[in-house]
Amino acid sequence: MTTTIKISLLTLTTLCFLACNAKNNKHTENLAFNNSNKVTNTITASKPEKRYIKVALLLDTSNSMDGLIDQAKAQLWEIVNELSYAKCKDDKPNLEIALYEYGNDNLNAEEGYIRQVLAFSDDLDEISKELFSLTTKGGNEYCGYVIDTALNQLEWNDSKDDLKFIFIAGNEPFTQGKVNYKDASKRAHNKDITVNTIFCGDYNQGISGSWKDGADLAHGDYMSINHNKETVYIATPYDDAILKQNSKLNKTYIAYGNQGRQKIQLQAEQDDNAQGYSNANAVSRTVSKSSHLYKNSSWDLVDASKDKEFKYEKLNKNELPQELKHKTTLEIKTYVANKKAEREAIQNEIQELNNKRKEYILKANKENSNGLENAMIKAIKSQAKAKNYTWK
Incomplete structure (x- = not known):
């Protein structure tokens, strides 16, 4: 075999080897890249977003509601404590509370006698401060209007794992005001927000005043409380x-x-x-x-x-x-x-x-007899089961 032929064959063999090796290296690199992506995706998928319990509290602050406001102030911390025990799988959800007052003659008539006291907040001291600032006067209680306002103004997450509640408490017919409560409750339900209604007075009177219907339309609970009843405290040795x-x-x-x-x-x-x-x-x-x-x-x-x-x-x-x-x-x-x-x-x-x-x-005290606290916690725990929330 001539020297020229030998050199040609050696060159061809070397090129084939390099091409094959490059292909193998490329395959290895791609495999490593794909595996890296798979690991990253797995980590991302396995880490759920932080869950939230969002509670919008809509309180009637007309003249007859001093007892309701007093219950809210006195029972806030026990409500927070019960929500702190909530778990969804291994996750402890965050809590955000928003506060509205309605039905107070000191508020703007053109805005339906409604005021956003506090947007969704996790600042518990600020929530307490705003609760203690509430006073009563008046008024004209527009339930559909205040529900609709809370739906429009507040930042409700789209996450299906979040618990989203509106609690509205008062003692006048649910039908008052220019915003139809039926439309407001249906809107809430379509946004995965549950409306729970708390009538301050006789249970059957609340039903006749459409408070139960307002809750039913948003798959919430209807409850009645004696808002003038003083909060019961149990002293303990601890x-x-x-x-x-x-x-x-x-x-x-x-x-x-x-x-x-x-x-x-x-x-x-x-x-x-x-x-x-x-x-x-x-x-x-x-x-x-x-x-x-x-x-x-x-x-x-x-x-x-x-x-x-x-x-x-x-x-x-x-x-x-x-x-x-x-x-x-x-x-x-x-x-x-x-x-x-x-x-x-x-x-x-x-x-x-x-x-x-x-x-x-x-x-x-086997049964909690505190009106607002008992009504809210009972409703939240019952409705949270559908999203796999448990209480320790």
Whole structure:
């Protein structure tokens, strides 16, 4: 064989080998890329979005509703506590509450005597503050109008896993106003929002006033309550111990930013508002503050540090409390970490005491007789079953 032929054959063999090897490498790369995509997709698919319980509370604030407003103030924290026990699979949902008042002559007549007191919020102190600001006067109660307004103004998620509720409470016929309650209730149902109606008065009178029909059209519950009945509190041997933990808990908050000073003052004010009703109500608020629903990342460094977007390096030293202004980033991290550990230990202690408290109350009072609280929790638990929510 000539030298030229040998060289040609060797070149051809080399080219074939390189082409084959390149093809194999390309196949390996594609396989790795596809597998990488599969892993990424699997991770994405297996991580569900955070679920929400959204509650829009529409309260009649006409002259005869002082008792209803008082119940809302006195029973807020027990309602929050019950919702903190909710689970969907292994997920503990977030809670957002919106607040409307209607039927008050102090409100704008052209807007149907309706006011959005608070849009959906997870700031429990702010919700408490707004509840305590409500006063009664008047009026003209337009139920269909206020339901329709809440549907239009609030940011309701499209997620099918969220629980979305409207609770409307009052004592005048459901039929008043220029917005037909039937249209409003049907709209709510089409948006996967359940309308629950609470008539403040005789059960049958509420039915004749179309309160039951308003709930039925949105697949909700109709209930009646004695809104003038005082809230029943059950004192327990664990109350004083829980309240002592509340004082310790407050000392773990690290106020920062423009809102810090005002928000920590608001926290103290809502402690006082709860205490103004009774020790038991203050205990209920303390339990709420030990749950995952009490979050203050907008002004508290401990809560803020839990957010993925939070960066210690971006903190403005001028907005820090005095004890942190001249510390290094590492020293600030250590300080926050210590406060976080301290808070978690206190919250765990409160939860353990609360478990004993709940057992004591259950034995002393097998049935919750508090009007607004009982009506709301009963409806929420019943309707949540359809979306696989459970209570621990």
